[in-house]
């Protein structure tokens with residue numbers, strides 16, 4: 001049992017309740033048993049004094065490619081297609097050792113940035129690379145984060161009109177069989193699940209129509225979620241119009257990819273009718289503002305998406321397309337991006353935090369158990385320290401978190417279990433993760 005007291009609590013419940021000085025109690029089953037204003041008289045177990053801190057739900061990362069930690073800092077001035085064609089040949093050399101090391105660093109860094117649940121979109125499976133999915137799942141278990149890896153895939157290479165080279169794609173049936181095997185082996189449908197699998201063909205320009213269609217059928221047969229990249233760049237839009245005669249969202253609709261069990265990465269280039277379709281079907285969007293800026297892809301119409309009740313979460317995207325990879329910092333980037341498009345009324349701090357928490361939980365289908373601080377929900381919580389030089393004097397603590405510099409994490413809990421304490425990982429050594437990631441990077445750079 002843990003009691004956190006003397007703390008400002010941003011609950012992110014339906015009314016956006018904030019307790020200026022409140023408490024939260026976590027039971028031994030890893031769920032929240034009390035939340036409210038003031039102190040609590042009866043307490044036992046660990047008592048945490050939250051003076052100078054803000055308590056929020058743990059952040060939920062809705063789009064990532066952990067393996068990219070091993071290829072950061074390359075193709076720095078390219079568009080998405082230029083960046084991809086530079087990196088594909090290097091990624092073709094991935095193996096379980098490299099992916100495990102990259103995932104360790106990527107997930108450790110995410111935990112230190114206030115993330116308690118992350119998805120991963122892995123779609124490169126070299127034939128002799130070993131079990132890369134197993135390697136990243138082992139890394140997540142070590143760090144202690146709740147993990148939603150997706151079994152991605154690519155089956156449309158250059159010879160068939162796609163973008164990736166022939167040696168990084170799989171055969172369609174082989175990819176589908178491996179995806180089903182991953183679900184059978186790893187997916188935990190329980191409400192407390194630490195590990196869930198989703199089905200995630202990569203993008204319209206690297207996947208055949210048959211794989212998109214059959215992936216949707218597979219996911220629905222198995223009761224798991226669907227994820228892919230969509231409407232990220234003008235190049236993709238042009239590809240879809242040329243290949244399929246429709247926009248990316250019209251294509252998604254055609255192949256059975258709109259629905260409340262689907263969330264799409266980016267959704268940058270959406271016209272009014274596309275936004276209306278996403279809203280009407282409850283299709284989610286993983287908004288990745290830093291990656292979109294780094295690749296110069298454009299800025300998503302998040303205000304309009306929210307106004308159409310589209311579930312929107314935040315994603316850092318792969319570390320090779322935005323080297324910061326800090327989910328806490330993405331709160332501010334999302335707010336800035338919305339305001340650059342629509343002025344200061346386009347998003348406030350409360351809405352930015354909603355994207356990073358309950359919005360992300362909705363994308364992953366975990367909104368009943370994650371994303372807000374309410375009695376009965378899982379105790380995935382982050383205590384942000386806001387009394388240091390970077391934040392002290394910003395009296396509204398929620399504003400300090402979103403408008404201020406990335407805040408240090410005093411304590412992060414996943415299901416009531418600490419994964420970060422006083423800015424350090426509980427279950428792993430940051431220097432060792434860095435060393436391992438450096439080794440993985442050097443191993444790949446031979447193939448540059």
Ligand SMILES: [Zn+2]
Nearest residue numbers: 229265317318
């Ligand atoms: Zn991505």
